[in-house]
Amino acid sequence: xxxxxxxxxxxxxxxxxxxxxxxxxxxxxxxxxxxxxxxxxxxxxxxxxxxxxxxxxxxxxxxxxxxxxxxxxxxxxxxxxxxxxxxxxxxxxxxxxxxxxxxxxxxxxxxxxxxxxxxxxxxxxxxxxxxxxxxxxxxxxxxxxxxxxxxxxxxxxxxxxxxxxxxxxxxxxxxxxxxxxxxxxxxxxxxxxxxxxxxxxxxxxxxxxxxxxxxxxxxxxxxxxxxxxxxxxxxxxxxxxxxxxxxxxxxxxxxxxxxxxxxxxxxxxxxxxxxxxxxxxxxxxxxxxxxxxxxxxxxxxxxxxxxxxxxxxxxxxxxxxxxxxxxxxxxxxxxxxxxxxxxxxxxxxxxxxxxxxxxxxxxxxxxxxxxxxxxxxxxxxxxxxxxxxxxxxxxxxxxxxxxxxxxxxxxxxxxxxxxxxxxxxxxxxxxxxxxxxxxxxxxxxxxxxxxxxxxxxxxxxxxxxxxxxxxxx
Amino acid sequence: xxxxxxxxxxxxxxxxxxxxxxxxxxxxxxxxxxxxxxxxxxxxxxxxxxxxxxxxxxxxxxxxxxxxxxxxxxxxxxxxxxxxxxxxxxxxxxxxxxxxxxxxxxxxxxxxxxxxxxxxxxxxxxxxxxxxxxxxxxxxxxxxxxxxxxxxxxxxxxxxxxxxxxxxxxxxxxxxxxxxxxxxxxxxxxxxxxxxxxxxxxxxxxxxxxxxxxxxxxxxxxxxxxxxxxx
Numbered sequence: 262x263x264x265x266x267x268x269x270x271x272x273x274x275x276x277x278x279x280x281x282x283x284x285x286x287x288x289x290x291x292x293x294x295x296x297x298x299x300x301x302x303x304x305x306x307x308x309x310x311x312x313x314x315x316x317x318x319x320x321x322x323x324x325x326x327x328x329x330x331x332x333x334x335x336x337x338x339x340x341x342x343x344x345x346x347x348x349x350x351x352x353x354x355x356x357x358x359x360x361x362x363x364x365x366x367x368x369x370x371x372x373x374x375x376x377x378x379x380x381x382x383x384x385x386x387x388x389x390x391x392x393x394x395x396x397x398x399x400x401x402x403x404x405x406x407x408x409x410x411x412x413x414x415x416x417x418x419x420x421x422x423x424x425x426x427x428x429x430x431x432x433x434x435x436x437x438x439x440x441x442x443x444x445x446x447x448x449x450x451x452x453x454x455x456x457x458x459x460x461x462x463x464x465x466x467x468x469x470x471x472x473x474x475x476x477x478x479x480x481x482x483x484x485x486x487x488x489x490x491x492x493x494x495x496x497x498x499x500x501x502x503x504x505x506x507x508x509x510x511x512x513x514x515x516x517x518x519x520x521x522x523x524x525x526x527x528x529x530x531x532x533x534x535x536x537x538x539x540x541x542x543x544x545x546x547x548x549x550x551x552x553x554x555x556x557x558x559x560x561x562x563x564x565x566x567x568x569x570x571x572x573x574x575x576x577x578x579x580x581x582x583x584x585x586x587x588x589x590x591x592x593x594x595x596x597x598x599x600x601x602x603x604x605x606x607x608x609x610x611x612x613x614x615x616x617x618x619x620x621x622x623x624x625x626x627x628x629x630x631x632x633x634x635x636x637x638x639x640x641x642x643x644x645x646x647x648x649x650x651x652x653x654x655x656x657x658x659x660x661x662x663x664x665x666x667x668x669x670x671x672x673x674x675x676x677x678x679x680x681x682x683x684x685x686x687x688x689x690x691x692x693x694x695x696x697x698x699x700x701x702x703x704x705x706x707x708x709x710x711x712x713x714x715x716x717x718x719x720x721x722x723x724x725x726x727x728x729x730x731x732x733x734x
Numbered sequence: 735x736x737x738x739x740x741x742x743x744x745x746x747x748x749x750x751x752x753x754x755x756x757x758x759x760x761x762x763x764x765x766x767x768x769x770x771x772x773x774x775x776x777x778x779x780x781x782x783x784x785x786x787x788x789x790x791x792x793x794x795x796x797x798x799x800x801x802x803x804x805x806x807x808x809x810x811x812x813x814x815x816x817x818x819x820x821x822x823x824x825x826x827x828x829x830x831x832x833x834x835x836x837x838x839x840x841x842x843x844x845x846x847x848x849x850x851x852x853x854x855x856x857x858x859x860x861x862x863x864x865x866x867x868x869x870x871x872x873x874x875x876x877x878x879x880x881x882x883x884x885x886x887x888x889x890x891x892x893x894x895x896x897x898x899x900x901x902x903x904x905x906x907x908x909x910x911x912x913x914x915x916x917x918x919x920x921x922x923x924x925x926x927x928x929x930x931x932x933x934x935x936x937x938x939x940x941x942x943x944x945x946x947x948x949x950x951x952x953x954x955x956x957x958x959x960x961x962x963x964x965x
Contacts (some may be wrong), residue, residue: 289937290892292937293938294938306776306778307776307777307778308774308777311774312773312776314772315863317772318775325749326755326759326763327745327749328745328746328749328754328755328757328956329744329754329759329760329763330763331741331742331745332742332754333763333764333767341919341920344841347736347737347738347741348736349740349741349755355736372737382826391913397945398935399933399935399936399944400933400935403935416935416938417935418936419938421936422937423936423937423939427833428961446937446939446941447941449936450933450936450941450943450944454943454945455944456960458945461945462855476767477767477768478919478920478959480920486931486932486934486944487931487933487944487945487946488888488930488931488944488945488946488947489945490947491884491888491946492888492889492945495884495885495888495923496885505775506741506745510936511766512761512767512769512770512771513770514770514771514772514907514910515773515774515911517773517905517906518773518774520906521776528934531796531797531872532797532798532871532928533872533928533931534927534928534930534931534932534946535925535926535927535931536925536926536928536947537923537924537925537926538923538924538925538926539922539923540919540920540921540922540923541922542922543878543922544879544921544922546879546880547879547880547883547922548831548851548852548883548885549853549883549884550878550884550922550923551887558741562956564741564745564748565744565748567745567748567749567750568748568750569748570764602808604796615900642954673803689935703957727912
């Protein structure tokens with residue numbers, strides 16, 4: 262199943278309610294443990310804050326001169342013997358990749374983890390065209406077997422419990438003569454490793470994403486902990502890199518600066534186990550490596566975010582810190598968001614890529630606690646941009662009628678201070694008196710949606726205006 | 735319009751320009767690309783001398799690599815043989831065809847069966863040198879090439895890396911600077927390796943040896959001198 266082919270973001274509310282009632286999902290989400298590790302890693306590096314400022318400036322500079330850096334990058338890719346393919350749409354990218362695979366007679370391709378691959382629904386497309394795509398990241402492999410999309414951008418199978426993994430392996434690995442129900446994660450890893458090793462060795466092409474593209478050298482950089490991205494690009498005849506323009510940085514030094522933030526913000530590691538800088542195909546005297554190196558550079562709506570109030574989103578390095586720290590994401594998991602990118606970064610990016618008419622519910626799925634912005638290594642003002650999307654949704658008359666009427670009524674009163682005070686004073690006084698004993702309300706007329714899940718604190722009986730006036734006297 | 739021109743035109747329009755940036759801006763950007771200017775390098779990447787060696791050892795072990803120190807080149811084969819024995823591994827390894835590794839007296843351990851070349855699927859142990867060690871995070875920096883096939887870093891379950899104290903640098907930036915001294919172009923891959931392969935994809939339980947090596951063992955040749963102070 263692919264969200265890119267069938268988005269469900271419009272149904273966020275129903276998705277979220279179902280997720281909250283799903284006990285297995287709730288148990289699995291309890292294992293998400295990156296926040297503590299991140300805090301420890303940040304504490305170990307006193308320069309972390311200063312690096313965030315520099316990283317933001319590097320990406321801002323790159324975006325401001327994106328055309329220059331793209332052309333410089335392309336020249337270096339070709340100079341090192343690689344090829345570059347420019348694609349505006351998912352269709353162009355899928356077609357390009359299929360043609361590349363067919364040019365080497367590919368029957369099976371290994372896949373390093375790429376969210377962009379999800380974005381263009383690459384696996385179903387390859388399958389329909391007779392090529393077997395094999396996801397090699399353990400989490401991606403598990404969900405590929407289960408026919409599910411990822412629910413987290415770096416821990417794609419976070420929604421799956423180990424018992425579910427065991428059942429899936431029992432069902433799908435029987436074809437390889439593996440018929441024992443496993444109980445320990447160690448055994449599951451070993452079984453998957455053995456099966457995937459065979460896939461690595463027979464793959465005809467390997468497709469990876471890129472965490473960075475380096476203009477200075479024409480290199481693509483990937484980071485993994487498993488080493489799957491390396492075997493994916495190292496063993497087959499052809500390495501295809503699927504990337505988007507905003508992955509560019511000018512120099513190796515710039516990449517190094519942002520790399521210092523990436524793993525620490527993501528998993529709380531000092532550095533990912535494998536940071537691999539790839540430049541072109543194997544050289545004449547090299548004993549191993551792919552004979553061909555291709556970069557497929559896909560826009561899919563990003564360029565239209567340049568120069569708008571959403572440009573800062575293009576600084577995102579997909580670390581997942583905003584997901585990990587988000588109370589909404591932690592409560593409902595990734596699938597409820599209904600498209601490729603969940604959590605706060607998804608709530609900002611998704612409307613930009615598939616339209617606010619499709620994804621308008623996502624920027625509304627926020628408590629505006631601000632945690633996402635405070636942990637973002639690239640200092641992306643996520644809550645501010647969610648507000649921008651809400652404005653656009655309102656302007657396009659896409660928000661629900663009740664919300665629009667409510668806001669219109671409030672705006673009418675708020676622009677008339679006397680009327681506003683005349684309405685709020687008695688209302689607060691009444692609520693204050695009614696709620697004095699309990700201190701809160703378990704239910705309120707017209708606010709049932711709010712009080713269904715929490716109590717409304719009772720007001721003290723006076724409005725802010727009244728208190729302000731009294732204290733200024 | 736083809737996709738390339740279309741995308742570039744779209745970027746320029748979004749950035750409020752008709753064509754490429756003016757000549758002066760382009761010259762400034764070219765200079766930035768060629769300047770290799772370092773951004774902020776954390777203090778722990780700027781340590782020198784013994785402190786740098788000790789930082790590398792500490793951070794490598796923090797990344798769950800294991801590390802053995804030997805005083806001289808002559809002790810390397812023994813340290814490798816001892817390590818394989820301690821892990822109940824057969825005394826058999828695939829070694830990079832790297833001249834640097836010929837400096838160690840392998841004949842002194844005749845029981846070690848050594849084949850040279852790229853890794854084959856059945857190889858259990860790969861042995862390589864390293865271009866550099868990076869103290870900042872205990873990272874090894876390896877370059878692909880005829881003397882150092884990348885498959886040795888990833889296919890065998892055990893990766894043994896022999897690194898000399900004078901090869902330890904402070905930061906990634908030091909690594910790039912050293913690389914630019916010996917080559918004007920990058921090799922096909924530069925591999926930064928920090929500990930053994932791992933995955934936490936099943937209920938966030940850390941498991942070593944996901945696809946790459948389950949064990950990363952570093953043999954550090956360190957005579958205790960104040961090595962590498964010039965860098």
